[in-house]
Amino acid sequence: MLKDLFRKQKKYATIPTEHAKKDIPEGIMQKCPRCGTILITKELEKNLKVCKSCQYHFSMSAPDRIQSTVDEGRFFEYDADLISMDPLNFPNYVDKVKLDIEKTQMNEAVMTGEGTIGGYPAVIGVMDSRFRMGSMGSVVGEKIARAAIRATKKKYPFILFSASGGARMQEGVLSLMQMAKTSAALERMHREKVLFVSVLTNPTTGGVSASFSSLGDINIAEPQALIGFAGRRVIEQTVRQKLPEDFQTAEFLLKHGQLDEVVSRGEMREMLTRILDLHSGGRESHE
Missing domain, CATH: 3.90.226.10 (2-enoyl-CoA Hydratase; Chain A, domain 1)
Known part of the structure; x- marks a missing residue:
């Protein structure tokens, strides 16, 4: 039992299926080129495409x-x-x-x-x-x-x-x-x-x-x-x-x-x- 507790667990990378990829809408997020903030596209559009963090104008x-x-x-x-x-x-x-x-x-x-x-x-x-x-x-x-x-x-x-x-x-x-x-x-x-x-x-x-x-x-x-x-x-x-x-x-x-x-x-x-x-x-x- 002790061996099982300290045994190294293998790490696996999860690769999304093609179906899962299609479920995620393209362009849902955008990255501000000035400050790097990840912005939700809909919120960015409501703010006239201006970054709320640094005021960068897209x-x-x-x-x-x-x-x-x-x-x-x-x-x-x-x-x-x-x-x-x-x-x-x-x-x-x-x-x-x-x-x-x-x-x-x-x-x-x-x-x-x-x-x-x-x-x-x-x-x-x-x-x-x-x-x-x-x-x-x-x-x-x-x-x-x-x-x-x-x-x-x-x-x-x-x-x-x-x-x-x-x-x-x-x-x-x-x-x-x-x-x-x-x-x-x-x-x-x-x-x-x-x-x-x-x-x-x-x-x-x-x-x-x-x-x-x-x-x-x-x-x-x-x-x-x-x-x-x-x-x-x-x-x-x-x-x-x-x-x-x-x-x-x-x-x-x-x-x-x-x-x-x-x-x-x-x-x-x-x-x-x-x-x-x-x-x-x-x-x-x-x-």
Whole structure:
């Protein structure tokens, strides 16, 4: 009996069966990339995809962004039928666009339309990093320019959420031309004294950061958003200097005067309502 008490028990690893694996829903948990906290996906979505432990802002899709910002049932989409072509016959580009359309249920990397925020009408654009990393091709530039033109004609403020890796390489110089086209449309808005609010989210880089996203009458960003043109390594090699740790973050840009405010996602709708209220002459005149 004593031998049985002190006998080493063999350790066995339990391998879940295929049936057990299927019983566990995929995507039920997510790990915060900043603090490592394991988060329940449903709770994360209720918190607008912001980590409760460290306030890290996860990427947000265009439909989710619109739902959290615009008054319920008060959004009407523009130009949903526009789809990118392949002007340069770039290898596999058409197939990749089709895959992104299936994955996102969107035809391009930006969704534009009009709606109300806190009861105030506005033209709204939201870029989606799930579609070709939010890169700006001809259709993205066209949709943003058209939205700006509509805002000018209707005298509605234009609110644009940026999330992009920059110009779309598969469309070459045609994608770079969108920088000029969108900037020209915004200049027309400026001449007509129509408000443009630019909201920069993580990431806003390349040709997008160098064009329309930096041209707001009011420039806002989410906390810790990566904002810049070229990468850190390229800049350090060019200037031959070590850059600050917080370089190209929203907080760094705010400190150096490129942003007007850094606003957390949970407070963004309230902030935009206050801005629209201020520029409408107050709620009394609006009503």
